[in-house]
Amino acid sequence: MTSTQFSQDHKIQFLFPIALASLLVLGAVRFCLDNLKSNQFHLLWQSGFSQIRFLRVPINVSADEVIEDGCNLFEGKWVWDNVSYPLYTEESCPYLVKQVTCQRNGRPDSFYQNWRWQPNGCKLPRYNALKMLEMLRDKRLMFVGDSLQRGMFESMVCLVQSAIPDGRKSLRRVPPRKIFTIEDFNATIEYYWAPFIIESISDHATNHTVLKRMVKLDSIEKHSKQWEGADILLFESYVWWMYKPFINATYGSPDNVREYNVTTAYRLALETWANWIESAINPRRQKVFFVTMSPTHLWDWEWKAGSDGNCFNETHPIEGSYWGTGSNLEIMGIVKEVTEKLQVSIRLLNITQLSEYRKDAHTSIFGERKGKLLTKEQRSDPKNFADCIHWCLPGVPDTWNEIFYAILLQDYRKH
Secondary structure: OOHHHHHHHHHHHHHHHHHHHHHHHHHHHHHHHHHHHOOOOOEEEEOOOOEEEEOOOOOOOOHHHOOOOOOOOOOEEEEEOOOOOOOOOOOOOOOOOOOOOOOOOOOOOOHHHOEEEEEOOOOOOOOOHHHHHHHOOOOEEEEEEOHHHHHHHHHHHHHHHOOOOOOOEEEEEEOOEEEEEEHHHOEEEEEEEOOOOOOEOOOOOOOOOOOOOEEEOOOOHHHHHHHOOOOEEEEOOOHHHHOOOEEEEEEOEEEEEEEEEHHHHHHHHHHHHHHHHHHHOOOOOOEEEEEOOOOOOOOHHHOOOOOOOOOOOOOOOOOOOOOOOOOOHHHHHHHHHHHHHOOOOEEEEOOHHHHHOOOOOEEEOOOEEOOEEOOHHHHOOHHHHOEEEEEOOOOHHHHHHHHHHHHHHHHHHHO
16 A cells, blocks of 8 residues: 555545534534424433423514504404314314313214404414414413313313323313423413302302302402412403392402392402402513403394294304394493503403304304213203303314414514
8 A cells, every 4th residue: 555545545534524523513403494494393302311301492473473563353254264274173182071072972064163263454373383382381371260261271272282292291180270281391271260250159160059159259369379470361251140130249248148230240350350460460471361251142033033043053153243142242341441440461352253253163962061961852952952152172262262372472573
């Protein structure tokens, strides 16, 4: 071997590991850039390869996700879209309760799953589970209210859970709470049963009285202890108030029970809640939303003159302007007045009007009553047994969460 050949071989041996290392570095950089571009997250092994955590990646809010100034997300129309909706299925989400799984319970049509909410003059950004999870990193998101609010909670869990690896998510029940834990993001999505927001004799998570209702209009501490420290709170309370025009309540003295007009009682209850908001919420790190009334469709003569039924057998939304008797304008006014007086910013998630059109999306006879699915005899009597209050999932509550997601995304972009 000549000295020249030896020198060339030596250079090759020296340069080869450098070239290989360079290729590996370039490949790793390209991998990271590709993931950043698509806004995906990769897994980072830490602590002796014993723990998996998602790498924090800034959220990229693309141009088509930006909501134009002045756009009202709550005004618009429902558009048929059987290509991109539903956003999940009953089968893909194991966390749904039987009350809302209408397909599994025998509903013959699935049209109610294929409608997309289209705001006037702007576009609602497509829901992205990974972006939502990143916005929830190190946070507690809590839904507070009745079973309609529980439906919104379950919808949110279903919207994000498919993006979380098996074994890194869990749902546990700690009555009156449900807690969905997302380990890799150190986050929880929670639900708290409080049908009147303030304390009442109906506060037991499962054994609560429906016919007898008595509320403590100035008492909230028992509930609020569970909410303290939550980073994002969504409150809702309406349908439990509307059982009768009057409600038994205490105010001032716990022993003095008397009858109140429902709207008077509702205002007093909301003022008690507002006082807690003022004293307990830190607006620099906490966000508070109030979800407006979820409408009912108990009488179909409201959209079908001369008829004597309800939401049963309805398969399409109402077209044109519509406001049913199931939504109380006085209650809406009270919510607006009380929240506007607060020093802490409370944002209304005004789902009422857009949900008014959806007479087709209730559980009807394909849900539960008193924890049991309806019998064949009960299903044959929809006039008396159809549930025109609760919503099937997937369905309308997914849209509520899409709008909520859009608002959070705009907040993230601005900060």
